[in-house]
Amino acid sequence: MMGDRRIDQAALFYEFSLERHVPADHMLRSIDRFVDLEGVRAHLAPFYSLIGRPSIDPELLIRMLIVGYCFGIRSERRLCDEVHLNLAYRWFCRLGLDGDVPDHSTFSKNRHGRFRESDLLRHLFETVVDRCMREGLVxxxxxxxxxxxxxxxxxxxxxxxxxxxxxxxxxxxxxxxxxxxxxxxxxxxxxxxxxxxxxxxxxxxxxxxxxxxxxxxxxxxxxxxxxxxxxxxxxxxxxxxxxxxxxxxxxxxxxxxxxxxxQPARIAADTAYGSAEMLDWLVNKQQIAPHIPVIDKSGRDDGTFARSDFTYDPAADTYRCPAGKTLKRNRRAFRTPRPNAPPDDTYRYRASKADCDACTLKSRCSPNTPARKVTRSIYEGARDIAREIAKTDAYVTSRRERKxxxxxxxxxxxxxxxxxxxxxxxxxxxxxxxLAATAQNLRKLAKLIPPPVPATA
Known part of the structure; x- marks a missing residue:
């Protein structure tokens, strides 16, 4: 049979629990376990006046911003409307049922003022990173x-x-x-x-x-x-x-x-980070193994020998060509000593013209120049280390994990x-x-760290 018509009749008293109406598996419940804003007020204290009208609680603004970036609510006007209507958002922001949602202009005022002056959002991000470390995710x-x-x-x-x-x-x-x-x-x-x-x-x-x-x-x-x-x-x-x-x-x-x-032992990145200066900084100044492809433009497409066809002797600081001849940086003594580092950070090794004239491989080595010249970066040692790492199984693993x-x-x-x-x-x-990186780390914590199991009676 058809049920009775429901008539909207206001009750005199209501019993309503906001805690009970937020689902146990809601993502905000998992995220809330890792949001520690105890230090926000202390961090911002020097940027508030000791007199005047009380301000909006900065913890409320931060919680609302976390909600917005975790759920892709980009507009602060819309964020205020959503927090006003959504029970889970109200629960997370500690507003209760009758709490007032701040005006959207409050975010702009605080962002351009005390939030940026105190670098609060960087502080919030680093606080979440510290929590990830304590949970064993780093x-x-x-x-x-x-x-x-x-x-x-x-x-x-x-x-x-x-x-x-x-x-x-x-x-x-x-x-x-x-x-x-x-x-x-x-x-x-x-x-x-x-x-x-x-x-x-x-x-x-x-x-x-x-x-x-x-x-x-x-x-x-x-x-x-x-x-x-x-x-x-x-x-x-x-x-x-x-x-x-x-x-x-x-x-x-x-x-x-x-x-x-x-301080990592290795770092993976794409070819854009494989410059000679960057590799030298990683290897010699940070002692980090670069699992990075080397930027190398020494190859040739005209059939002549490339630099990789020449063998470098680090002890003598010379190159040896495919015909067995030696290429040196200096073939005569200079009255004025030359600087150790060239202006363009590139050494030049030259072969003897007499050796090249008599060589049977000249047409494949230096057909358009009197003698062959090979260049070498002052950071070539770090580049060689990166090339050797690229031959290992660990490098293959890093390339896969980089995704x-x-x-x-x-x-x-x-x-x-x-x-x-x-x-x-x-x-x-x-x-x-x-804010986006903070939201991603919080979602990662909520996904990987299970909630505590309630104790049985």
Missing amino acids: GGEGFAADASLIKADANRQRCVPGAAGLPPEAASRAINEYLAVLDDAAFGGATPVVPKFISPADPASRWTGADKGPAYFAYSTNYLIDLDHAVIVDVEATTAVRQAEVGAVRTMIERVAERHDL KVEMLFAHLKRILKLDRLRLRGPQGARDEFH
Whole structure:
């Protein structure tokens, strides 16, 4: 039979438990176990006045931001609406049923003020990394590094030629931040090359066509991950050029060693990080084994002998050609001693013209020059070590494990919806990248660390 019509009749009293209405398997329950914000108030205390009207609880703002980045809610206006309506979000933010959700403008005010002045989001990220270490998710033996392009909040149709520079009447917070980082190795100082186009809305973003499609303005998010469980141990925002991305890896390795006392034995990365200077820094200054392909442009496609066909003798500091002749750096004594390091960081070894003239292999060695010349980088020793590592089984394993960082970037863009920045300027990029990396580590903790089993009666 048909049931009775339900009439909406307000009751005088309600008994409602917010705790009971949040499912036991909800992801926020697992994440909440690892969110430790006890130090947030102490960290921010110097940036609040001792008098005046009480402010919004900063812990509430941080919890709301964690919810937004864990569930891909990019808009702060929408985040406030979702927290207002969703019971699980209210439970996680400690709002109860009748707690007031702060206005969306509160986030902007605090972000541009005390959050950035205190570097709170970096502090929050490092706190989560420390928790991952205490839970045993960070081995510290092997790291991987890579960068991914994230579109900036800049219209590619509204740009000016890079050679023309910014118009003198242009003024904004993003432009002021750009001018402040012109000498920063991660942004303006990364390369002297003038970009093809500049965005007046976000001049620190870089015009790039690295994706082989239509060019756009972008930043690079750089990850340094531990290979055991793909925990992000450091993150850095840079402009979208290779020099800045390579420099970011150095910054992250040094920072992780200083703040977390982590010194890996090996690091895996792609060919973009295989420059001679980078390999030398890893091998000789950090004592880290580079599981990285070497950038080598010494091969030839005209059928003549390549540099690999010449044998280097480190004791005599000479090369020996396929015909058995010797190539030397200096074939005569100079009155003025030559500097040990050449200006372009490249040594040149030359064969004797008499040896080359009488050689039967000259047509395959130096058909267009009187004598053969071979160049060698001053960092060639580190490059040779990297080449030897590339022949080992451990290198093959590292190349396979390196894909974990690519999976994190895919998760960042597809699940957390961070394929385009919402904030502008270098500081905006740092804020978003720190929050996204924090959310990824929290989700990793929730997935890998099971909840405690309740004790039976």
